Amino acid sequence: MPDIGTAVEQITVLKWLKQEGQPVKRGEPLCEIQTDKAAMELESVAQGVLLKQVVAENTEVTVGDVIAYVGEYGESVPQ
Amino acid sequence: MAEKKYSNEFLLGLYRKMVLIRHFEERVKFLFLEGIMPGTIHQCQGQEATAVGLCAALNDDDVITSTHRPHGHCIAKGLPVNDMMAELFGKTTGCCKGKGGSMHMGDISRGIVPAIAIVGGGIPVATGCALAFKMRKERRVAVCFMGDGATNEGVFHESLTMGAIWKLPVIYAIENNLYGASTPVKMVNMVKHLSEKANTYAMPGLTIDGNDPLAVYEAAKTAVGSAREGEGPSLLELVTYRITGHSRRDPALYQPAEEKKAAKANEPIGRFAKYLLAEKAAEQSELDRIAGEVDAEIEEAVKLAMAAPLPKPEDALEDLFVEGV
Numbered sequence: 212m213p214d215i216g217t218a219v220e221q222i223t224v225l226k227w228l229k230q231e232g233q234p235v236k237r238g239e240p241l242c243e244i245q246t247d248k249a250a251m252e253l254e255s256v257a258q259g260v261l262l263k264q265v266v267a268e269n270t271e272v273t274v275g276d277v278i279a280y281v282g283e284y285g286e287s288v289p290q
Numbered sequence: 291m292a293e294k295k296y297s298n299e300f301l302l303g304l305y306r307k308m309v310l311i312r313h314f315e316e317r318v319k320f321l322f323l324e325g326i327m328p329g330t331i332h333q334c335q336g337q338e339a340t341a342v343g344l345c346a347a348l349n350d351d352d353v354i355t356s357t358h359r360p361h362g363h364c365i366a367k368g369l370p371v372n373d374m375m376a377e378l379f380g381k382t383t384g385c386c387k388g389k390g391g392s393m394h395m396g397d398i399s400r401g402i403v404p405a406i407a408i409v410g411g412g413i414p415v416a417t418g419c420a421l422a423f424k425m426r427k428e429r430r431v432a433v434c435f436m437g438d439g440a441t442n443e444g445v446f447h448e449s450l451t452m453g454a455i456w457k458l459p460v461i462y463a464i465e466n467n468l469y470g471a472s473t474p475v476k477m478v479n480m481v482k483h484l485s486e487k488a489n490t491y492a493m494p495g496l497t498i499d500g501n502d503p504l505a506v507y508e509a510a511k512t513a514v515g516s517a518r519e520g521e522g523p524s525l526l527e528l529v530t531y532r533i534t535g536h537s538r539r540d541p542a543l544y545q546p547a548e549e550k551k552a553a554k555a556n557e558p559i560g561r562f563a564k565y566l567l568a569e570k571a572a573e574q575s576e577l578d579r580i581a582g583e584v585d586a587e588i589e590e591a592v593k594l595a596m597a598a599p600l601p602k603p604e605d606a607l608e609d610l611f612v613e614g615v
Contacts, residue, residue, distance in 0.1 A: 215321045216330045216539040237320070247404075251541030254322045 213256060214274045219246045223271045224278055228252065229261045235281055242278070244249075257281035262290045296504070298571045304346060304503045305566060308559050310337040312361045314371055317341075317588050318378060320361025322538055327378060334362040336501075336533035339558035340465045341366035343506025344433060344528075348513045353419050354433045355412030359407035360395045363435050367402050369395070371506040375591035381598035387609065388601045409470075410443030412436060412564065413462070417449040420460035420523070431459040431517045433510075441484055449524070454491035457522035461513045464525070465500065467532040468512050472544045488525035500528030501558040533557055548580075569572045 212222055216255070225243040229235050240252035262280040266272055280288040301391050315335050321327040333343070337359075343353070344367035356363040364374060369385060377384030378392055385397045386404060396404030403419070406412045414436030423430045440446060441464055464484050468475050481487060488495025494516075496511045506528055513524035531553040535542045542550075566572045 214325055214328070216322065216537070218539075221584075238316075249541055249543060254323065256320055288394070 212255070212274050212276050212278050214250075215244075215246075215253070220274050221271055222246050222265050222270060222274065224266050225250060226268050227264055229255075231261055231264055233261050235259060235261050254257070255281060262285050262286060291347070300346075300380070301549075301566060301569075301571045302576070304342050304507075305559075305562055306580050306584065307366055308503065309339070309515035309581055309608070310371065310494070310587070311338045311365045312559055313581070313584050313588055314365060314374070317360060318375075319538070321365065321378075321592070328561045329391070330536050330538045331378075332359040333534050334359050334611065335423045336467055336553065336557050337467060337530045338362055339503040339506055339562070340463070340500045340528040340530055341435070342434075343465055343500075344461075344510045345524075346503070346507045347510035348401070348431070348433065351401060352431045352500055352514075353398075353403055353416075353476055353609070354435060355403045355416040355419070356396065356405035356435050357412060357437055357440075358393050358407035359437070362392065363405070364395050364397075364402055368400050369397050369402055371398065371588055371591045371592055373590075375595040376598050379595040382601050382605070383477065383594070383598040387605070389480060389606075389609070409439035410436065410445045413443070413449040414439065415447050416460055416462075417453045417458060420458035421451065421456065423459055427517055430520075431516075432512050433460065433461045433463055435463050435465060438466040438475045438479075438484060439473070440464070441487055442478060446487075450487075450491045450493070450525070450586060453492050453523040457520060459520070461510065461517060461519035461524045462523060462525045463510075464490075464527045464564060466527050466529050469536070469544065471530070471536045472540070472542075474501070474544075483527060485525055485527035491523075491525075491578075493523050493525055495525040500530035501556055503558065503562060517559075523595070530558075531556070538574065577592075596602070601604075 216274040225245050228240045234257045237258040238254050240245050242253050243256040244253045244265045259281045264279050266278050315333045341362040356366050359468035373385040377386055380388040382388050390404055394404045396402040412434050416432040418433040466484055483497040485495035485497040496509055499505045509526055563577055
């Protein structure tokens with residue numbers, strides 16, 4: 212979860228906009244998130260395939276937490 | 291688009307600068323998202339044509355003042371991206387030795403008064419620069435970039451009054467991106483066009499398509515010409531649109547989806563590319579080559595900036611006073 216500059220540490224992943232196995236471009240919306248101020252789309256900083264959604268929808272995370280892995284097809288991700 | 295003929299070199303020069311601004315802003319956005327660059331930032335994606343069109347009508351020794359959203363103005367006036375990127379990283383090689391950051395970007399040796407982030411703060415400064423030029427009998431002009439919100443600040447009225455009565459060589463350039471932060475322009479202005487505010491000061495006031503760099507350039511050329519000839523200031527309203535948030539933390543939910551969609555179709559770089567192709571000023575391959583060169587230039591700037599040294603604590607005591615004035 213990137214520091215999106217809202218000065219808040221706790222951010223909720225509301226909804227995934229990309230499913231596992233789907234290609235993701237850098238800058239494309241990856242998921243909807245909610246801070247204490249607003250709901251917004253989170254842009255992907257990585258380009259490739261969404262290999263794993265690490266957190267379920269409606270889960271609160273802290274800035275810096277791993278929420279997803281984006282890589283190449285067939286690449287393995289940490290369990 | 292204007293019907294006049296321009297050299298391909300001139301047209302591609304405008305295009306290159308607009309692409310440089312866009313790609314610089316996008317690169318910086320990802321530096322933030324990746325957690326490499328801290329803080330917040332005000333970006334100008336979608337507003338590239340206002341700065342580039344206007345600065346194309348200026349001489350090197352003319353000056354501009356800028357705002358909290360200064361990156362486009364600085365690139366358009368000739369500040370190298372190496373100096374800007376290093377400044378964003380707070381490094382000693384930055385244009386303000388790492389002490390200014392995004393909102394004080396500038397370089398007086400290139401005619402860029404370090405940006406003033408206070409809304410409307412640049413208006414009296416640009417007016418004062420123009421007064422200095424006039425008193426010293428220098429044939430230079432000052433351009434004041436401001437947002438639409440700045441036109442409702444008290445200092446707008448005071449400065450434009452002085453600029454007008456003293457016939458100062460200054461151009462007041464409003465970048466109207468339809469929102470003062472999140473407030474729609476129409477909610478806080480009774481006039482239909484912000485250029486109508488020029489009537490109060492009996493100076494020329496024009497509303498221009500701010501997403502057409504050639505329309506901006508032509509209007510600026512006329513305004514700069516009359517300012518240089520001692521005929522006084524002009525007010526230019528450059529209508530544009532910010533296709534990003536007000537700041538990095540702003541998801542811009544107040545911009546209606548339909549309006550955003552229309553704005554993306556009307557954004558200046560795509561429009562200008564179509565014009566260049568239609569006018570046969572360039573092939574697509576040439577536009578692609580420019581984009582590639584620009585990206586390489588930006589990557590080099592990031593590399594240099596990351597490797598450059600941070601200021602030392604005692605550097606805070608330097609550059610406090612100007613000597614020999």
